[in-house]
Amino acid sequence: MRASGLRDGRPGSQSALRGLNRQRIVDALTEGGAFTQAELSRRTGLSAATVSNIVRLLLDEGAVTAKETTSSGRRASRIRLAADGSVVVGFDFGRRHARIVVASPSYEVLAERVIELPRGYPALEGVTAAREVLEQLMKRAGIDRARALGAGLGMPGPIDRRTGMVVQGTILPEWIGVARDDLERTLGLPVLFDNDANLGALAEITWGAHTAARDLMFVKIGTGIGSGLILDGRPYYGNIGVTGEIGHTTTDEQGAVCQCGNRGCLETVASTTVMLELLYHRSPGEHGTADIVRRALDGDPGTLRVLEDAGAAVGAALGNTANIINPEVILVGGPLTAIGDALLEPIVRAFGRHAVPRVSESTRIEISSLGDRAEALGAASLALRHFQPAARP
Numbered sequence: 001m002r003a004s005g006l007r008d009g010r011p012g013s014q015s016a017l018r019g020l021n022r023q024r025i026v027d028a029l030t031e032g033g034a035f036t037q038a039e040l041s042r043r044t045g046l047s048a049a050t051v052s053n054i055v056r057l058l059l060d061e062g063a064v065t066a067k068e069t070t071s072s073g074r075r076a077s078r079i080r081l082a083a084d085g086s087v088v089v090g091f092d093f094g095r096r097h098a099r100i101v102v103a104s105p106s107y108e109v110l111a112e113r114v115i116e117l118p119r120g121y122p123a124l125e126g127v128t129a130a131r132e133v134l135e136q137l138m139k140r141a142g143i144d145r146a147r148a149l150g151a152g153l154g155m156p157g158p159i160d161r162r163t164g165m166v167v168q169g170t171i172l173p174e175w176i177g178v179a180r181d182d183l184e185r186t187l188g189l190p191v192l193f194d195n196d197a198n199l200g201a202l203a204e205i206t207w208g209a210h211t212a213a214r215d216l217m218f219v220k221i222g223t224g225i226g227s228g229l230i231l232d233g234r235p236y237y238g239n240i241g242v243t244g245e246i247g248h249t250t251t252d253e254q255g256a257v258c259q260c261g262n263r264g265c266l267e268t269v270a271s272t273t274v275m276l277e278l279l280y281h282r283s284p285g286e287h288g289t290a291d292i293v294r295r296a297l298d299g300d301p302g303t304l305r306v307l308e309d310a311g312a313a314v315g316a317a318l319g320n321t322a323n324i325i326n327p328e329v330i331l332v333g334g335p336l337t338a339i340g341d342a343l344l345e346p347i348v349r350a351f352g353r354h355a356v357p358r359v360s361e362s363t364r365i366e367i368s369s370l371g372d373r374a375e376a377l378g379a380a381s382l383a384l385r386h387f388q389p390a391a392r393p
């Protein structure tokens with residue numbers, strides 16, 4: 001159906017061209033969520049007049065909807081695909097939690113839940129628990145299970161795209177060797193699987209405030225530290241899919257041995273695990289990231305010092321990376337985002353010392369507006385991009 005217009009006449013004829021242009025607009029909305037007509041024009045390379053004609057046609061058919069929104073003080077009408085009853089699911093698994101979101105093709109969240117998981121849970125037991133919650137959520141929201149097109153699933157570890165398996169270097173060793181087939185069998189859905197920081201980056205250009213960004217970096221500071229890269233408008237996967245491993249930038253040759261087998265990686269000095277050890281060295285296991293957030297917001301000097309030191313290390317690693325890829329914007333995500341400036345400012349200061357001046361002055365560094373939902377939303381985007389029938393509408 002992708003080139004259905006071609007059946008109406010010779011390739012290059014008026015109606016064939018209209019069919020192709022219409023498909024470009026539908027593809028842009030499938031990939032990116034909601035856009036103004038001006039953004040659609042920039043994204044597809046079609047003229048404003050062509051976009052306007054096709055959007056009017058799609059609105060008449062009920063294939064898309066338009067909603068008035070205000071962003072940076074300007075009113076604009078954003079176009080998105082109409083809901084058609086189908087859904088996708090986004091899962092994000094962490095050390096002690098899973099987040100589940102159910103989303104429509106119009107990039108709207110229909111249901112969402114976070115569940116706690118026991119430390120060291122076996123991977124597929126965690127997935128089974130999440131599936132049970134998904135079934136409750138769908139039942140309560142009146143969504144037919146048969147309308148679920150597929151799921152995206154994120155976890156904090158490197159995934160080798162040659163084998164589709166989680167490999168060494170993850171903070172969740174119970175996930176090593178888990179493959180896509182295992183997840184599909186456990187969830188009873190088609191599944192795509194990705195590193196959580198890659199999904200955070202994808203969320204920023206689909207659900208977030210950066211849908212127009214071409215070169216973007218998302219860095220997650222949590223139990224582990226990872227980053228996802230959008231280069232030239234697309235998620236960047238490199239040769240085997242193991243990219244953005246900024247948590248394994250060497251910061252101290254003689255430092256502690258890391259999960260990955262090297263020494264003194266960024267993750268061994270700036271993860272939330274290290275922060276908890278520093279703050280609660282007598283009983284780090286009894287405390288969690290919520291305690292760091294609370295103490296930082298209370299202005300506790302020890303906590304601010306720990307954030308300062310961690311931020312300096314993260315900012316240096318980001319500066320070195322930015323010198324290579326020259327991003328427009330770097331988003332800081334993960335469970336500490338509620339801290340705001342006390343987390344961001346030390347990162348920005350160190351970034352300025354390590355990025356070359358032209359890069360440092362032209363790169364925006366912000367806290368992700370998606371907070372700790374970014375990874376699960378990105379997992380839903382991954383599923384929306386891959387499991388929606390290309391023939392829509």
Ligand SMILES: [Zn+2]
Nearest residue numbers: 248258260265
């Ligand atoms: Zn490492």
